Every structure is written in C-alpha cells, then in structure tokens.
Amino acid sequence: MVVGEFTTEVDVLVIGAGPGGYVAAIRAAQLGKSVTVVERGELGGVCLNVGCIPSKALIHASHTYDHMKAADQMGISVENVSVDFGKVQEWKSKVVKQLTGGVGSLFKGNKIQTVPGEALFVSENEVRVFNGYEVNRYKFNHCIIATGSRPIELPAFPYGERVLSSTEALNLTEIPKNLVVIGGGYIGIELGSVYARFGSKVTILEGSDQILPGFEAEMTRLVERKLKKNKVDVFTKAMAKGMEETENGVVVTAEVKGEEKKFEADYVLVTVGRRPNTDELGLSDIGMKLTEKGYVIVDKQGQTSIPNVYAIGDIVEGPALAHKASYEGKVAAEAIAGQPSAVDYKVIPAVVFSDPEISSVGISEREAKEQGLDYVVGRFPFAANGRALSVNAGEGFVKLVADKETGVVLGAQIVGPEASNLIAEIGLAIEMGATLEDIELTIHAHPTLGEMMMEAAELALGHPIHVLNK
Ligand SMILES: Cc1cc2nc3c(=O)[nH]c(=O)nc-3n(C[C@H](O)[C@H](O)[C@H](O)COP(=O)(O)OP(=O)(O)OC[C@H]3O[C@@H](n4cnc5c(N)ncnc54)[C@H](O)[C@@H]3O)c2cc1C
Numbered sequence: 001m002v003v004g005e006f007t008t009e010v011d012v013l014v015i016g017a018g019p020g021g022y023v024a025a026i027r028a029a030q031l032g033k034s035v036t037v038v039e040r041g042e043l044g045g046v047c048l049n050v051g052c053i054p055s056k057a058l059i060h061a062s063h064t065y066d067h068m069k070a071a072d073q074m075g076i077s078v079e080n081v082s083v084d085f086g087k088v089q090e091w092k093s094k095v096v097k098q099l100t101g102g103v104g105s106l107f108k109g110n111k112i113q114t115v116p117g118e119a120l121f122v123s124e125n126e127v128r129v130f131n132g133y134e135v136n137r138y139k140f141n142h143c144i145i146a147t148g149s150r151p152i153e154l155p156a157f158p159y160g161e162r163v164l165s166s167t168e169a170l171n172l173t174e175i176p177k178n179l180v181v182i183g184g185g186y187i188g189i190e191l192g193s194v195y196a197r198f199g200s201k202v203t204i205l206e207g208s209d210q211i212l213p214g215f216e217a218e219m220t221r222l223v224e225r226k227l228k229k230n231k232v233d234v235f236t237k238a239m240a241k242g243m244e245e246t247e248n249g250v251v252v253t254a255e256v257k258g259e260e261k262k263f264e265a266d267y268v269l270v271t272v273g274r275r276p277n278t279d280e281l282g283l284s285d286i287g288m289k290l291t292e293k294g295y296v297i298v299d300k301q302g303q304t305s306i307p308n309v310y311a312i313g314d315i316v317e318g319p320a321l322a323h324k325a326s327y328e329g330k331v332a333a334e335a336i337a338g339q340p341s342a343v344d345y346k347v348i349p350a351v352v353f354s355d356p357e358i359s360s361v362g363i364s365e366r367e368a369k370e371q372g373l374d375y376v377v378g379r380f381p382f383a384a385n386g387r388a389l390s391v392n393a394g395e396g397f398v399k400l401v402a403d404k405e406t407g408v409v410l411g412a413q414i415v416g417p418e419a420s421n422l423i424a425e426i427g428l429a430i431e432m433g434a435t436l437e438d439i440e441l442t443i444h445a446h447p448t449l450g451e452m453m454m455e456a457a458e459l460a461l462g463h464p465i466h467v468l469n470k
Helices: 021-030 045-050 052-069 085-109 166-170 186-197 217-229 322-336 365-370 386-390 419-432 436-441 451-461
Strands: 006-015 035-039 113-116 118-123 126-131 134-145 149-151 178-182 201-205 233-235 238-245 250-256 259-265 267-270 274-276 309-311 350-352 358-362 375-381 397-403 409-415
Touching: 006 021, 006 126, 021 035, 021 085, 021 134, 021 322, 035 134, 045 052, 045 085, 045 166, 052 085, 052 166, 052 186, 113 126, 134 322, 166 186, 166 267, 178 186, 178 250, 178 259, 186 201, 186 217, 186 267, 186 350, 201 238, 201 250, 201 259, 217 233, 217 358, 217 409, 250 267, 309 322, 350 419, 358 419, 365 375, 365 397, 365 409, 375 451, 397 436, 397 451, 409 419, 419 436, 419 451, 436 451
Parallel strands: 006 035, 006 134, 035 113, 134 309, 178 201, 178 267, 201 233
Antiparallel strands: 118 126, 126 134, 149 274, 238 250, 250 259, 350 358, 358 409, 375 397, 397 409
C-alpha cells in the first residue's frame, strides 16, 4: 500500500458510467442501495460521448442538408445551401453536453457518489482507483463492472492522424474529400453515409459478401442501392491489406474479389468491431472467469464467477448495444437488491440508422426457416402506405413473421424511413405474446407509418386491404 492510500467502505460500487453503469447505479439507488460510481472518462460512456448520440446528431444534420438540397422536387427552392462543419460539430457537442449533464443531475438526485479515476481490482471486494497522482481504495459489498468496449485496431492500419476510429471520425473538424471506410457494419455505414451526404467521396470496403452482415440481404440491398445512388463506392468481398502514407493522405491497398486495388484517401476510418475493456482491470488476478475473447462469463442475473461481483453491457457477450447494457444494468441492480430478476433476450431490437433505416426484432424469416418452424409472413411495402408517400418516403417494407397455427408474433424486420421507431410496436407485441389478430384489430391512427404493422398483420392473415392478396 502506498503511504497515504485511503480506504473507503461502500455498499454498491459501479465501475463505468456508460448506459450500463449509470442505469444500474440509478436502479440500485432506487432500491435503497448506497451507490458509488467510478468513471475514468466522462459520464455517459461511449454511448453519450462518442457513440449513439453524437453519431445520430451528425446523421440528422447531414440528412437536413441533403433534404434541403432535394427540396425542389416538392416545389421548394432553396438557394446557396452550405455547411459550416465547425458549427455542426458545436451543435452536436451541445446535445452531448446536455445529456451527460442530465446523467450528472440524475446521480445527484439519487444521491449517487461519483469518483473520477481508473479502477483496478486488488481482491474480490476491493479496488484501487488511480486519479492522476492520487490512489484510493474502495471496499465494496457488491460491485457491478460496466467498463464497456473500445475499437479493434488492425495491425496494418494503426490509429493515428490519418487512420481514424469511430471516435475521431465523430470529431473531425473538416469534411474529408476522400474517405475510405474499412468495415461495412453499422458504424461504418452510418458514419460513411454522414460524410457522403456532406460531400465526401466515400469508399466502403467490406470483407464479407454483403454490407451489414447479420441482416437479411433483401433489406441491405436497399441500403446498398441508396449508397450507390449517393455516389458511395461499395466493395464487398474486399479485404484491406495495407496502406502507404502520402503527403496529404494515404493510399489503401485492398484485395477485392481476388484482385488488388488501390484507393486514395485523406482519411481511413477503421470500424471492424469492438473489444471488451476487461484486460486492464486485474480480473484474472482475482480469479474471475472470462471467455477466450475476454468477455466476462455471467449467469442470467449478471453474476460473475465471483458471487458479489456482477458484469453488464459490452463486456458481456451478445450484441454490443446501449439498450442491452441498460437492460442488463437494471437486472444486475435488482439482483443485488434481492429481487428475482433475470435477463430474457427474446426482444432486443437491432437498429441501423442507415438510409433507409433498418430494424429487426425477434426472429427473421431466415431464422424461422432454419429452425424448421411452421410460420407465416406478412410483407407490406412502404409504397402502399399513404403517409409514407406524403412524406416522400415510399421505399422499403415491413415484414412480420408469426407462428402459422396460433398467429403468435415471432419477429419483424423493417427497412424504410422511421424503421427505428416503428420496430417498438412489434417488440412489445412479442413481449406480450400478441398474435397477428391482436395487431390487426388494434385501430392504428391514419395516416401514419404505424398502419403498416396492421396491414402486414392483415397480409399474413390473408386479407390485406391496401395490396392485392396474391
Ligand atoms: C459510433 C458508435 C455508434 C453507436 N451507436 C449505437 C446505437 O445507435 N445504438 C446502440 O444501442 N448502441 C450504439 N453503440 C454502442 C453503444 O455505444 C455501446 O453498446 C454502449 O455504450 C455500451 O455501454 P456500456 O455501459 O457497456 O459501456 P460504455 O458506454 O463503453 O461505458 C463504459 C465506461 O466505463 C469507463 N471505464 C472503462 N474502464 C474503466 C476503469 N478501469 N475505471 C473506471 N472507468 C472505466 C469508460 O470510460 C466508459 O465511460 C454505438 C457505438 C459507437 C462506437
């Protein structure tokens, strides 16, 4: 022990204040626990500071610019539309600040203590927290680890001035002339599209045979078509091999469908996945069980192999999503408070804020087929929905998958404008065990995009109104 090291005894210690950690802290406080949160960076974690929120703010700003330029098809002429990217970034930062400030106020209101610094486990019930030159110890009854994840670095593309991770790509001060994106997953597609809408010449290199692997090809095809329409070059089966720095940028070499190609860029954005922040916490030293890839092994309550320590969010296997982290945070807090909560992952929506948006919940038609289920599908096009056409959004479809015999809703896939919001109704339907008939008999307001859920249910039942039943 360093001379002067001070030990504080706390009840529940949460490490990391991202959407997993801060939600867990609030829930534990609501249940009467005294909670202390250690955070080495900013409140809100990746999601609020360098993830979900700033990316969606930039997506919105870039769409606004795009829509203004395209307004003449509705008879509205807008002249001299231009972008002051510095101001776009300022506005984005204001949104982030408002939200992280909100977490601070919630902590205060719930009497949650915040300790700035980096935590390292020294035993099963104690951590050291390093904050500059100061080191303090915290002894806890229960701990929730929510330290999140960081971008994976490719050895041939070390992060630096010209090679960006998503964090730097969100904070660029200029709009790149040429941007190469390595990785066509959701982060690459979202950020690549932002800069394409702002005027960058964007090239996407994706190793597998479709962008957004994991989503059905009939959905991702629409996104790829729109990307190409916006002059984004999309290369699938494209493996980035290396790069050479030039005076003003880089030249990326990639093998595209077996052929070597070179791409000039002023920036390269590498988004090939994320790895859990579990390697610098001293977890193996205290005997915690991790998977080979460094994810913490937990049970249905988030309890690790050390009974008084829980783990949630991106450091636990499953989709690296903010809403999964928050959900697990609530379950872990409730478990610590003695409640019989347990995770049930049947309803974790997945959303990509691409153009058009993509969302999915429950099982897809492909999965229903693979599982040998007897199922029905209702696939309703945006083009047959009045609201969609009146807001110039007639591209895409809603697909409901249900059990053939009982009509119980099993899943939905949506591609089209507002897919991110529309999916919520089907998430609730699956959670409630609703049937196609329940959705069909629910009066949906007209004219709304939401009516498409009712129409898709009618289609699956064989009596659609606004399309012919073939
Ligand atoms: C560009 C981008 C866009 C995204 N968009 C979406 C989206 O639209 N929807 C969605 O659901 N998800 C999105 N995500 C994913 C989402 O951000 C993560 O899944 C989510 O933040 C995980 O939450 P978490 O609480 O597990 O960890 P994090 O948010 O990563 O928070 C972990 C916190 O722990 C702190 N920490 C780490 N180690 C220590 C330590 N030793 N001591 C003290 N503190 C520590 C970190 O500083 C950090 O603040 C996006 C991610 C990125 C990068």
